[in-house]
Amino acid sequence: MCTDCGCLDQKEHSTHDGNNTKIHASSIKPLVIDVHQSLLFENDKQAADNRNQLTQHNITTINLMSSPGSGKTRLLERTIDELSGRYRIAVIEGDLETENDARRIRAKGVDTIQITTGSACHLDATMINNALQQLDLRQIDLLFIENVGNLVCPASFDLGQHHNVTLLSTTEGDDKPEKYPVIFRAADLTLINKCDLLPFLDDFDPQRAKQSLESVAGTTPLFQLSAKTGEGIGQWLEWLQHSILTTKATI
Amino acid sequence: MHELALCRGLLQQVTRIAEEHQASAIKSIHLKVGPLAGIETELLKRSFPLVAHGTAAQEALLEITPVKATIQCDECDKKSELDNIQLICPHCQSTATTLLSGDEMTLENVVLEQQEVKATHHVH
Numbered sequence: 001m002c003t004d005c006g007c008l009d010q011k012e013h014s015t016h017d018g019n020n021t022k023i024h025a026s027s028i029k030p031l032v033i034d035v036h037q038s039l040l041f042e043n044d045k046q047a048a049d050n051r052n053q054l055t056q057h058n059i060t061t062i063n064l065m066s067s068p069g070s071g072k073t074r075l076l077e078r079t080i081d082e083l084s085g086r087y088r089i090a091v092i093e094g095d096l097e098t099e100n101d102a103r104r105i106r107a108k109g110v111d112t113i114q115i116t117t118g119s120a121c122h123l124d125a126t127m128i129n130n131a132l133q134q135l136d137l138r139q140i141d142l143l144f145i146e147n148v149g150n151l152v153c154p155a156s157f158d159l160g161q162h163h164n165v166t167l168l169s170t171t172e173g174d175d176k177p178e179k180y181p182v183i184f185r186a187a188d189l190t191l192i193n194k195c196d197l198l199p200f201l202d203d204f205d206p207q208r209a210k211q212s213l214e215s216v217a218g219t220t221p222l223f224q225l226s227a228k229t230g231e232g233i234g235q236w237l238e239w240l241q242h243s244i245l246t247t248k249a250t251i
Numbered sequence: 252m253h254e255l256a257l258c259r260g261l262l263q264q265v266t267r268i269a270e271e272h273q274a275s276a277i278k279s280i281h282l283k284v285g286p287l288a289g290i291e292t293e294l295l296k297r298s299f300p301l302v303a304h305g306t307a308a309q310e311a312l313l314e315i316t317p318v319k320a321t322i323q324c325d326e327c328d329k330k331s332e333l334d335n336i337q338l339i340c341p342h343c344q345s346t347a348t349t350l351l352s353g354d355e356m357t358l359e360n361v362v363l364e365q366q367e368v369k370a371t372h373h374v375h
Contacts, residue, residue, distance in 0.1 A: 037357060
């Protein structure tokens with residue numbers, strides 16, 4: 001121990017020789033900072049700003065999630081055909097690469113912003129905020145965000161949508177909700193798509209899919225439809241129109 | 252692989268805290284992660300050093316405490332801790348349940364290393 005000051009750190013003794021006043025060695029002290037904040041704090045903050053902006057503009061916003069090839073784009077095409085006379089629709093398209101889906105939607109005469117994520121497996125709230133700046137928000141009643149085809153990552157990122165809709169197609173298997181619980185739990189509505197194929201698939205039972213969904217998400221709405229043939233589409237359109245009325249009522 | 256995106260968000264949070272407290276380094280970071288958070292914790296641990304390289308957090312120890320899912324049954328009102336993520340009441344088998352915990356991913360605390368000037372004194 002140093003007889004001058006009582007410090008225990010041998011390394012610091014070099015500071016004692018020399019002349020005049022010297023700052024004694026610094027010591028390292030651990031400091032615990034309690035945070036208790038979500039890891040997605042930054043994203044959630046941006047998402048809340050997006051949601052606020054969308055609600056202020058009276059735009060009902062739907063985040064559409066599913067695995068690749070479940071029929072998200074086909075469902076949007078059908079929905080636009082059915083509702084574009086009544087509502088002004090816009091679409092934000094998320095894909096790793098290509099503008100193929102955006103081209104299909106633009107062919108319907110709907111404003112479409114393509115977000116090409118490159119290697120990112122999901123959309124986040126900042127990407128949506130950038131896309132919103134490219135849209136004329138005064139001219140939209142209903143905005144669809146077609147998320148990157150992926151049953152894992154998109155579930156964790158709030159975008160500022162009003163509702164999450166998860167698609168499950170009959171070719172994927174009826175146990176998908178149990179295998180990917182996070183995305184099905186996040187859904188306000190689950191749609192079983194490609195029901196026109198049910199007569200050809202002996203391994204997809206809609207009742208089993210319902211049980212699988214309820215085991216991870218509780219009692220939650222589930223509709224069956226075929227975006228291709230239009231079978232069962234009425235229930236989906238009614239749900240959308242009800243959502244639009246609800247958004248208007250919150251202002 | 253959204254764990255990398257989560258690591259970037261985490262790094263932003265912890266380095267800002269370190270700056271606010273004028274810390275020289277971050278010693279450890281403590282997270283709580285539930286089974287329904289959608290995070291692969293091993294992947295998160297392996298990704299963090301990649302994003303933290305060259306920052307105040309590069310030597311930081313990332314500690315993750317797993318949290319079990321707990322539910323309250325809407326039918327029989329009983330609370331249960333689950334060993335899996337099937338949100339079914341183990342008492343009455345109802346699927347009408349409310350999740351009380353299990354989907355969280357929180358930054359609980361950060362331990363910082365602070366350079367502190369201890370004393371000034373005259374040399375004889």
